[in-house]
Amino acid sequence: IFEQWHRGITLYTWLSYHFPSTFTAVDESFAIKEECENTIQMGLLSLRKPNRENTSGNTDEHLKHDDNKSVRKALGIY
Numbered sequence: 001i002f003e004q005w006h007r008g009i010t011l012y013t014w015l016s017y018h019f020p021s022t023f024t025a026v027d028e029s030f031a032i033k034e035e036c037e038n039t040i041q042m043g044l045l046s047l048r049k050p051n052r053e054n055t056s057g058n059t060d061e062h063l064k065h066d067d068n069k070s071v072r073k074a075l076g077i078y
Helices: 002-018 026-046 069-074
Strands: none
Touching: 002 026
16 A cells, blocks of 8 residues: 555656656655555555564664654554
8 A cells, every 4th residue: 555655646646757847746745655565665665574684794773763653553564
């Protein structure tokens, strides 16, 4: 679903450059696009095992921190 939103927002942004008098919500489209990208990223990160060792022997620190609880909640990741 989020990938479809992202395609739609990208199309809207492209159209706003070509038809600026018709597609005027450029700032909003960038904000929605960024939120959508963050949601997709969180979904992809949730597919990884937490505390997994990487090749250098360090744990994935970014998986330990929950910076965007609303996105995780929207994805059903608690």
